Each structure stands twice: as structure tokens, then as C-alpha cells.
Amino acid sequence: MPQTITLRLSPADAAQEHIIHLHAANKLQVSINKITATQVIRRSIDARGSQIMMQMQVNVFVEEPFADAFAFEPKLQNVTNKKPVLIAGAGPAGLYAALTLIEQGFCPIIIERGKDVRNRRRDLAAMNKQGIVNPESNYCFGEGGAGTYSDGKLYTRATKRGNVLRSLQWFKHFGADERILFEAHPHIGTNKLPGIIVAMREAIVACGGQVLFDTKLTDLIIEGDTLKGAIVNGNEKIYADALILATGHSARDIFLLLHEKGIEIESKPFALGVRIEHPQALINQAQYKCDPSVFGDMVGPASYSLVSQEMGRGVFSFCMCPGGIIAPASTTEGELVVNGWSPSKRDNPYANSGMVVAVDEKDFAKYGFTGPLAAMHFQQMVEQKAWQAGGGKLKAPAQRMTDFVNRKRSASLPECSYLPGVTSTLLQEVLPVEVYQSLSKGFITFGKKMKGYFTDEAIVTATESRTSSPVRIPRDNETLQHTQIKGLYPCAEGAGYAGGIISAAMDGERVALQIATL
Template sequence: MSKQEIEVLLPPEVAYDEFARYRALLAAAGLEPGAADFVHLRKRSIDARGRQPLVRLRADIWLTPPPADTFGPWFQYADVSRARRSVIIVGAGPAGLFAALRCIELGLKPIVLERGKDVRTRRRDLAALNKEHVVNPDSNYCFGEGGAGTYSDGKLYTRATKRGDIQRILRLLVQHGATPDILVDAHPHIGTNKLPSVVAALRDTIRAAGGEVRFDTRVDDLILAQNHLRGVVTAAGKALEADAVILATGHSARDIYELLHRRGVRIEAKPFALGVRVEHPQQLIDQAQYRLQDRGPLPAASYALVHQTQWQGRQRGVFSFCMCPGGFIVPAATAPGEVVVNGMSPSRRDSRFANSGIVTAIELEDMDLAQHGELAGLRLQQQLEQRACALAGHTQRAPAQRLGDFLKGTVSSELLETSYQPGLVSVDMERVLGPGLAERLRQGFRDFGRKIPGYVTNAAQIVGVESRTSAPVRIPRDRDTLEHPEIKGLFPCGEGAGFAGGIVSAAMDGERCAEAVLALF
């Protein structure tokens, strides 16, 4: 076995051409074409700090055939249909699906309960939401197989490197149909057009191994006995019992927070973020980030921005969130009478628009804890979402304002073309956000305009509201056992419990919760 590890900087036209890249990597290693048995690309990232953007590549060059297990192994699953122990998993998002797969590996039978529909059937409800403005409370961009990530981008980048094995999660996704590029790219991304088939494959694996995945099965109650969670009761009135319950419902399942609060299960208010989506022409962002008139083979440019603001003696961060290059803004409401926006990108990121959440931190002191207690953050979300709906005409059309007009405090006389399919209504966005949020966002946008040339312009517009950034409630758990500190058999999990922020971190948390359940026995 003989291997060389190299790192090079290449022009984009070389880095993104398979044959040219191969020759350049071998030349960097001092080898002639054909001298290597295999070239394995390990990492790819874009360095746009110089006058011209370059692509940084790390690769392994094998001069002899690599060992058989170099790029694996793929995961195998034994049949658990007759397992002695079973686990109810509430929610079929990444936390729930990966918890189920890990349960199978550990010899536990998972029973996944999803309030929404499978990915294929779910598309009809998304079409009705976009075209007819009809919100199905159980099937929308947030609820359904795969969770909120399935139809809202598929970003896989995470900073949660200490919470689990990121490469394991990525390999599982590749095993189920994701592009192998996610093992290489610095900011991996599947794309909302490809993620549904990956999610369906994960479900098929669970079922093939004897696990269960049940759709249209909303949990409406808990089977509690002497502070021990024995199971759940579905909306159809069916009682289901198991050895443990992993609660992986996502951060938009407000009825679960209400249920826990009503049943006396301890929950806590937690900080989150609120704001808007800003939409630019993608070409403007490309030119600003790459300093090129034509980006050529480079992917659609993105950005990450943050600024500390001051308002009425309180310092709060304003930052970009879920930036979607070459993407679309989508309606993310989960109930009639509210307007919520989110972003997504197809795998090619080839839309003419770039959009990003621009949000500000909401701390506990910004909430009305005296009136609403643990649900204060949730009530603040609802207040803004309902106001956005009312000011935009009580449909799924969203309130919007040109960015330059927002900074001047001027209502836009007309709006721009948009990727948001239900349509926009020109509104003074300060009426939606309130003066405090509006002022923080204005300070943030002004700073972002200094960092990215041309960012602050009336060729961009803001769309509201971006309110589902993370859970406004935390469901506490023991740091070591991951079990609720007061309710035995309850394992709060993922974004909805306040312990993850994205597909990969949620998936890793699902695996950890499955391992914690096994430790009970």
C-alpha cells in the first residue's frame, strides 16, 4: 500500500473539470498521468480572499490499490421485527429517522409516528399551500416525512463536531442515495429536489429491518403513570405503549409544547431568533463575493454575516441564517392565519435569486415571561406571524419591502419580481416587526452593506417573517442519560427539544438518544 496526501489551490476551470483536476493533482504530486492507481478527493472548498477565487483541494493519491474498506463500510441492519424491546419515536425528521436506524443497529424495534404524510403525497399539500394558500396543519413545509429539511434545502454543514460522528451521518446519506460530493465539499448540500428520495430510502431501510413508520399519526396525549412515560395516544384515540419514547417532533410542533405544559411535564423558555428573509439577484451576490462578472464553473456564491447591535441599552446580534444561494423563498406556515417564510435551494442552486434569513437574537428578557411563562417565546412568534398574515391580506401572500426603502422608512411603491410563489404585498415592515426588531435589523443591514459591496440596494427586498429559526422552548434532559429529569422513559431529542440546529446535528442527536435508551436496559 502506498499513498500520498496532497493539498493544492487550483483555478475553478481546472478544479471543476474531472480530467483537468486529475492531471493537476498528479502533477502536484510529481507524477505522470496514469502513474496512480486511484485518486480520492477528500475535501473541496473555495478560497475567494485573493484577487481571483481559487479552489482548495485535499486528495489522497494511491499508487497501489487502496484497501477494500477505505471508503466504507456500508451499514447493515439485522431484522428487529421480533425484538424484545421497542421504542416509540415521535417525528420522522432527521432526528427521528436516524434514531430509528440506530435503534435497529442496537437491537431495538423503532416505531416511528409521523403526523404528516410520506414525501410523495406531501407534495400535493405543498402545491395547495403555494397556489391556493391552503394550510394543512399536519402536512406542510414543516410537517411530514423528513421534517422541515426535506423541502427547505438539505444543508448538511454543522459546527457540532463534538456531538457525534459527522462522517458516519454523511456516509449513511450517501448509502441512501445522496451524492458522494457531500463527503468532499466544505459546505455539503443535497438539495431539496434530491432529498425526498433519500428520505424515502431511509424509511424503506427502517421498514425492511422490521421497524415501523406510520404516517398520518399525530400524537395528542401521553400515557403517564407515576412520572413514567409508558407510551402515547394518537389523534385517532389509539394507545401505543413501548419501553421508551424519543420525542423528536421538530421546533414547529407547537401542540406538543402545549401538551407537555398541560400535562405538567417541565419545559423551559429559551432564546431563539426572529427576522426576515432578504432576497437579492444571485448575480449581484456572485459579483460581490467572487469579484467576477461571470462566475463560470464556480457554484452560486453564498455569505455569512453577523453584527452586534445596540437598542435601548440592550446588545443583540443580527446574523444571516440558512443562506440559500440560487434558491427560493417558501411559505412555512403550520396553521391558518399566520405567514412564515423559509428558504430552500435545489441541488444545482440555479435560481436567479439568492435569499437568506436575516434575524436578531431574542433573549429571555425580550419575552413576556410574566404573562406567558415557559411559552413566552412561542407566543411572540405567533404574534408576529399573525400580524404578518393580517397586514398582507389574510392569505399566504407575504408582507415585503425593498431593502433600501426599509432602511429609509419608506413604503415601497412597487415590489420586485420574487421567487416566493404565493406573492408579496408592499407593507411597512416595521408595522410587522415592531420598532425594536426593525431598528436592530436596520443596524445589521447597514453593517452588511459595508462588508459586501452593493448589498444594501433597492434591487433587493425583505420578506417576512422568518420566525422558525430554532425552538423557542427547551424540553430539559439529564446531561448524561439524555432522559427528562422528572419523567422516566422520555428522551427529548433534536431541534424541537432545543438540542440541535440542522439536519446533521439533529441526526447525531437522534443516534445519541437511541444509545441512551439502550443504556436503560
């Protein structure tokens, strides 16, 4: 068995295997000639001191053969004539559920309202260049789900919900860089994730599974309290004893369908706010005190994570994208949503992050929204205001950060990565007053915590509102089936049980394993 040690090295030393061997030998007090191999199993950047260092956990093999801590051999098999399981949604939950079902000897049939990765790109180009929204194919809907074109961050705090390493190993198996297995904050990048998603789909199809694009779930076939199948595209019936509902946090038509059929759903608190963009050089200076390019690719552009309590509400950064781009994430005309992503090299000149405030039933009721769809309607209200304030065509209402706090319309706006364009406006007229006031105080607090953060060089755009699902679809803790309908398995972000690529993937796997036990 290898010995696991902790090393703290400069980026230059951490990049060289023989230097790692030397430090390992010194720490274990053995001759360097006795070290057979080393393997980094965890690595993070420590920029708290005057010098950037790499904190590393390393497996050291002393006079013994190397054994890969990340070895992974999936048990994919031909399931052409096996029992079918329907999966609504080809996001991470749906894809991982399909792969797990194949390993368990079931035939997955994925129905996806959107398009495949290649054809989806055309609709994204139309959003960015012409301000046109295709409600079935956009940044939220299509092959790979919302994660495909929104950064590919693989960090999760949901470590008790499943096997995080296994989820990362699947990504590595289908083409991701091996560094995602040991980096503290793994990231694939929006430019590379689509190819990995395609490889997953091709493996599912090669095993006999099906992936049906442009296929929208429009109704459920239910007899008594038991699901018997699904209706897609209005009239086509697909029969199966189990349906994994992995439709994502923006599938409002699914929430409406369940509500209209009398199937229980619940309004859920979420977080709402804005997306802020700074020059990346400013963030680098604040966090690293230097330009990270001097370290090669060992140290990427700086990121940040900020949180405070303002007026009794949590204010926090969300989906921070160093070297990234702000993108339009709307799913229908007349509503404006912004999100962010980064390419694998994170080499764009801007750093953007969501900055959001927790909202709950008291806020929804104040604006006249009650019942199981209250949070969804509240969310829609703010997105519609943002669309109107921006002037249409996905133009985002915006202010300089200092003007936002001072309630002042910006006379000019800084350069911004948001391609549809920005419109100077007063964001206090877009956001609910409690959200606006909490953000204003939060910006000042964060400026005190992080030098240079509160600046007129930063642009604030609205609205960042799809942080999580506004609805929870209840399920039994043991069977994972809906509390009313046997065979219906609410899953991942859209059902309120996940919050990101990896947690969604793990939930998809968990539900698939539960189905396999029946």
C-alpha cells in the same frame, strides 16, 4: 496508508483527475507513474483573491492499493419481533434514530402527524397556489420533517455532538451524490431530498420497523415517573418503554401538552427577523466578480454569511439559499412564516437568506409574555402580525431593502420568488421595535462589507421566525432522558438540542445509542 496533501487548483484543473495526479506527484516529489490513485476528502471554494480557486485535501496512494476513506457498510437487520421503541416525528432525528435502533437490534415505531412525501406535495401546492394551510401537512410537518422541502443543506458546526461523516454516509447510502462527503458546504437540494427520505423509510420498513403517517401524538401514558407508551389520534394506545420525542421546532401542541401535564419545559431564546432576496447575479458579482457558469458545475452560484453586532444584539444571516426560492412555512391559518430552499442545481435567478436578530426573555417580558411558553407566545404574536399585514392567504408583507431602512412604504416591489405573493407594507409595524432597528443598522453595515448588498433591488419579507425552537425540554446529560420522566427522550430541534438536518440526525443517533445501552 495514503499521504494527505493540500492542493490549491483552478476549478478547471480541480475537475480533472490526471491534473490532480500531476500536482500530487510534484508536491510529493515522486514520479506520476508511482501514484496508484488519489481521492479528494475535502474541497472548498476560495474566492478571496482576484481568481477563484479550489482548496482541496487529497489522499494520495503511492505504489499501494486504493482504500476508500468514505467506505460505509450499515448493519441493518430484521427486527420484526424485537423490543419496540416509539419515535414521535419522521424528520432527520426520527429517521436516524430508527436506523440506529435497527442496527442495535430494536424495533422502531415512528409516528408522524403528517403525510408521506408524495401526498405531502399536494398540501404544499395548496399553500403556494391558494394560500391554504393544512396544520398537519406543510413545510414543517410530514415525512422527512422541515428539512425535506427546505433546501437540504447539510453543513453543521456541531462537530462535537456526533459523527458528521457517518450522518453524511447514510445520505450517500440512500442516494445522495458522493460530493456531499467532501464538499465544505454539502447540499442535496429540495428536488432530490424527498427520494432519499423515501428510500430511508423503505429500508426501515423492510427491516420490520413501522412508519405510521397521519398519526398524531396526543398524550403520554405515564405511571408515576415512568413512561409506558403514547396515545395517538386522541384514543389509540401504543405501549413501549421508551419514546424519542423528535417532533421538531414547530410542534407547539407538544409544548402545550407537556406544560399542561406538569412536565418541565423551559422558555428558550431564539432569533427572529426577515427573509431577504436579491438577484443571484448581484450576489455572484459581489462575491466572485464574475458569472460562475464559466466554471461549469464545479463552482455553483455564490452564497454569503454575514454577521454584526448592532445595538448590543447579534444580527446574522441564516439558511442562505443561492439560486433559491422563498417558501411559506406556516403551520396554521392566521400566522405567517417564510423560509427558503434551493434545488440541487441552485439555478433559480434569486438568492435568498434569513436575516435575524437574537431575542431573549427580556424581549418576551416587555410584551407581557413570561413563563416556560413565553418565547413561543412572542413568536406567535409576530407571525400573527405578519399575516394581518400581508392581507391573508399567506401573502407576505414586504418592502424594498432601502425603503425598510428609511421607514418608507414601497411604491412598487421587485420581482420575487415567493409564490403566494407579496404585499407592500411598513415592516416596522410588524416586527418588534428592537428587531426592526437592529436589522436596519445591520443592512447598512452589510452593505459596507459586501458591495451591492444594500440595494433597492432586494426585497425584504416577513417573518423569518422558526430559526430554532422557542422551548427547551430538559434532559439528563448522561441518560438523555427527561429530568422528570424515565423513558421519555427529548431529542433534536424541537427539544432545543440541534439546529439543522445533520445536527438533528446526530442527536437522533445519539439518543438511540443511549437507549440501546439500557
